[in-house]
Amino acid sequence: MRTDDADETLMLRYRDGDTGAFERLYARHKGSLYRYLLRQCGQPAVAEELFQDVWLKLIAARAGYTVQAKFTTWLYRLAHNRLVDHYRASARRVPASCADDCPEWLEAPAPAEEQPENREDRRRQAERLLELLAELPEAQREAVLLKEEAGLSLEEIAQATGTGRETVKSRLRYALARLRRGLGGAP
Amino acid sequence: MNDPRDSDFHDEELSALYRETRDAEPPAWLDRRVLTAARAAVEPHARSATPLRQRRGARFWAVPVALAATVIMAVGIVRLARETGELRMPPEMKAVQSLAKPAAEQDAVPADEAAPQATGRALPRTEPPAAPQPSPPVTGAIQTAPPVPTIPSEVSPVKAPSAKREKLDRLQATPARMEEGEAVRDRVVERPPAEWLAEIDELRRQGRTAEAEASLREFQRRYPDYPLDAGLAVPR
Numbered sequence: 001m002r003t004d005d006a007d008e009t010l011m012l013r014y015r016d017g018d019t020g021a022f023e024r025l026y027a028r029h030k031g032s033l034y035r036y037l038l039r040q041c042g043q044p045a046v047a048e049e050l051f052q053d054v055w056l057k058l059i060a061a062r063a064g065y066t067v068q069a070k071f072t073t074w075l076y077r078l079a080h081n082r083l084v085d086h087y088r089a090s091a092r093r094v095p096a097s098c099a100d101d102c103p104e105w106l107e108a109p110a111p112a113e114e115q116p117e118n119r120e121d122r123r124r125q126a127e128r129l130l131e132l133l134a135e136l137p138e139a140q141r142e143a144v145l146l147k148e149e150a151g152l153s154l155e156e157i158a159q160a161t162g163t164g165r166e167t168v169k170s171r172l173r174y175a176l177a178r179l180r181r182g183l184g185g186a187p
Numbered sequence: 188m189n190d191p192r193d194s195d196f197h198d199e200e201l202s203a204l205y206r207e208t209r210d211a212e213p214p215a216w217l218d219r220r221v222l223t224a225a226r227a228a229v230e231p232h233a234r235s236a237t238p239l240r241q242r243r244g245a246r247f248w249a250v251p252v253a254l255a256a257t258v259i260m261a262v263g264i265v266r267l268a269r270e271t272g273e274l275r276m277p278p279e280m281k282a283v284q285s286l287a288k289p290a291a292e293q294d295a296v297p298a299d300e301a302a303p304q305a306t307g308r309a310l311p312r313t314e315p316p317a318a319p320q321p322s323p324p325v326t327g328a329i330q331t332a333p334p335v336p337t338i339p340s341e342v343s344p345v346k347a348p349s350a351k352r353e354k355l356d357r358l359q360a361t362p363a364r365m366e367e368g369e370a371v372r373d374r375v376v377e378r379p380p381a382e383w384l385a386e387i388d389e390l391r392r393q394g395r396t397a398e399a400e401a402s403l404r405e406f407q408r409r410y411p412d413y414p415l416d417a418g419l420a421v422p423r
Contacts, residue, residue, distance in 0.1 A: 014225070022225045026218075034213040048217055055221045059228045126207040133205075147197075148205050154196070172196040179201055 007071030015065045026055070029072070032149035033079060039133055039145050040083055050086055054079045069159060072150050076160040080142065125183065132182035140175035143168055380406070380413055 007028070013021035033054065038047035057078050068074075133141055139161075146157045157168045378386070383406055390399035406413070 014229070017229045019222075019226045019229050022229075023222060026221060026225070030218065030221075031209065031212050035209060035211050038211055048213065051213055052217060052221060056224055059221075059225050062228060122204070122207065126204055129201070129204050130208050148202060149209075169196060176196060176198050176201065180198065183201075183204075 008067045011062075011065055011071055012067065015062050022059075025071075029075060029150075032151075033075065036076070036079060036142075036145045036149045037083065039130070040138065040142060041086065042134060046086070050079070050082050054082050057082070070152075070156060072152060073156045073159050076146055076150050076152065077162075080161050083142075128183060129179065132179050135182075136175050136178060137171075140171045140178075143171040144175045144179070147172065380410055384415070 005024075007025060010021040010025045014025065030051075034047060034051050037050045037054075038044060041047050041050065054075070058075065133144065136144065142161060143157055146152045146160060150156075150160075152160060154165050154168050154172070158165045161168070383402070387399050387402045387406065390396075390402060407415075
């Protein structure tokens, strides 16, 4: 990615009034962010609301933007915080997995009726993957989504979610093991 | 993108499979909404950059300009009032204003009501003469006052100056009697202190200094504790 095309540069240009820079940023990240939110909350309507809120928050923070971290990390930090607010507002408890990564989850068997019978159908496998992803503890799912959708490293995921690097490592390890197992592969 | 140590936590097969699920996108209306918000956040800023400075400048100058306008207006009003004489108070009103409350209570009787009582004995002699030439503002103010002949003076306090002017006119018509020493004593007895002082002031204005001083001495003898206003310019 060229320097003048980097996310941070585009954001700085938007801060200075270049709406075209924002459009490029938005086009670059909208799908990943939307899917991150959709996978996390599971409801398209809620995901749309959260998606809009995250971007509006970013727009509101435009004037004071300085490059202090990777843009994607900042964007998903906003999204993570909005999700936590959503959990609280909807009287859902904050996912336990945010505070407690339980190794026993690895041993918990996936529901038998959700095991795909036909593994040749790639599409069905993909759908299954999404189902498995939805079954993951939320913090683990978030780590997977930030890695797959936003392309964040362990450090960046830790920054975005406000946790430590080792915690992220642990969450990813358990999540990948469970997904593999759910898909019929080796854990 | 991920550092090498992350490889333990990356499953390429899973990633590839996951990428096949990445078909969910935000709806078009949501795209439009976000982009509209992004433009709206920038465009008002760009449009209002100069006007904002102008507004700040306007706010900065608003208070000084308002103060200056107020001062200019006040000075203009004062000058206009001085030129037209509206600012200067008639001598009799000055006297009334300068006296203490007991005197004010004595003067509380309307001029037109007091006039018939005084007319029988001492009114022609005790009323001070009309305002002489040195005080045109007083006469100007009185002359410019609209006449209200149909309204009884008891009801309209505005008429009081007119009644006093009538008395002044009558007094001016009989100046000879004022020279008599007895007349001074008579009106001392008859008149309240306020009117008396006004009369003294008026005598002085007319240049009848000896008579004014005699009247003042009599006044001080009769009202030794009565406060005298320096503004009356009564000779002492």
